Amino acid sequence: MSSAANAPIVFTASDLDRVSALRKDRDWLARHLIDRQSRFLPLRELKVLIRPGREPSIDWRGAGEVVEALAEGASTVLLGLRDGVAHFAVDVTGQAVAADGWGKFIDVRTIAPQVTAAESAILAQARSLVDWHARHRFCAVCGSPSQLADGGYVRRCRNETCGAEHFPRTDPVVIMMVLRGEQCLLGRQPRFMPGMYSALAGFVEPGESIEEAVRREVMEEVGIRAGVVRYVASQPWPFPSSLMIGCFAEALDGAITIDAEELDEARWFAKSEIPAMLERSTTMEQPRMPPPLSLAHQLALAWLEGR
Numbered sequence: 001m002s003s004a005a006n007a008p009i010v011f012t013a014s015d016l017d018r019v020s021a022l023r024k025d026r027d028w029l030a031r032h033l034i035d036r037q038s039r040f041l042p043l044r045e046l047k048v049l050i051r052p053g054r055e056p057s058i059d060w061r062g063a064g065e066v067v068e069a070l071a072e073g074a075s076t077v078l079l080g081l082r083d084g085v086a087h088f089a090v091d092v093t094g095q096a097v098a099a100d101g102w103g104k105f106i107d108v109r110t111i112a113p114q115v116t117a118a119e120s121a122i123l124a125q126a127r128s129l130v131d132w133h134a135r136h137r138f139c140a141v142c143g144s145p146s147q148l149a150d151g152g153y154v155r156r157c158r159n160e161t162c163g164a165e166h167f168p169r170t171d172p173v174v175i176m177m178v179l180r181g182e183q184c185l186l187g188r189q190p191r192f193m194p195g196m197y198s199a200l201a202g203f204v205e206p207g208e209s210i211e212e213a214v215r216r217e218v219m220e221e222v223g224i225r226a227g228v229v230r231y232v233a234s235q236p237w238p239f240p241s242s243l244m245i246g247c248f249a250e251a252l253d254g255a256i257t258i259d260a261e262e263l264d265e266a267r268w269f270a271k272s273e274i275p276a277m278l279e280r281s282t283t284m285e286q287p288r289m290p291p292p293l294s295l296a297h298q299l300a301l302a303w304l305e306g307r
Contacts, residue, residue, distance in 0.1 A: 195286025
């Protein structure tokens with residue numbers, strides 16, 4: 001069985017207090033942006049600064065080490081407090097930053113499984129927010145430039161006659177294991193590596209409940225009617241900013257008709273096959289499931305454990 005069986009789901013265990021009540025306090029933010037105790041997580045092209053080694057970790061920097069980036073207007077987001085110390089993320093992309101003695105900028109998807117659960121969640125928060133600011137520099141109402149506000153959790157239109165406020169978005173995605181007795185249905189998307197099978201997934205549409213989205217996606221992708229839908233777990237997915245909503249769905253029939261635009265293949269697997277597929281998840285052996293980073297892997301574990 002996978003060693004991740006009792007571990008927190010990646011991206012879900014931050015130990016920072018987000019202190020949302022303090023985000024609007026400009027004086028408090030200004031003081032902590034220059035506080036010598038404050039910690040900053042630099043991001044460059046959405047890669048995060050990591051201190052490498054046998055146990056890699058976030059390479060937090062002091063205010064003095066990012067002062068030039070802050071002075072040049074780099075997007076800076078309050079992540080939260082730990083033991084009274086403020087922690088920020090700062091986008092140093094294109095900024096003149098002295099990097100002597102710094103670690104290495106690494107893609108979040110690559111490094112997240114290697115750092116602690118708490119740090120993986122911080123990386124997800126930082127990447128999602130920094131990416132949102134990079135993508136939303138103009139007001140969606142009037143087209144004028146917008147500016148970061150409230151510690152990075154708002155963008156406010158600079159046009160005084162408009163003044164619209166825009167908030168970071170999170171896109172809900174249902175991901176479901178379709179179950180039929182001692183079998184589960186898994187599929188392969190065209191982009192998957194050979195031999196990898198995963199749970200079905202799709203975005204929740206406007207005006208749709210989680211249960212309705214699960215049933216619709218299952219019908220659309222594999223032509224199977226789903227009955228009872230049960231929520232299992234969720235996972236932030238910062239690529240760019242989704243919330244994966246993991247469910248079990250009861251299949252009311254078994255005949256598969258795949259949507260060839262969505263899937264290359266879909267098939268039923270016996271419950272007895274899943275432990276080996278999880279063990280192979282970090283190898284190139286076939287067939288296998290996605291690695292422990294994914295919620296599909298965690299759903300399979302939950303099914304095997306009767307959760």
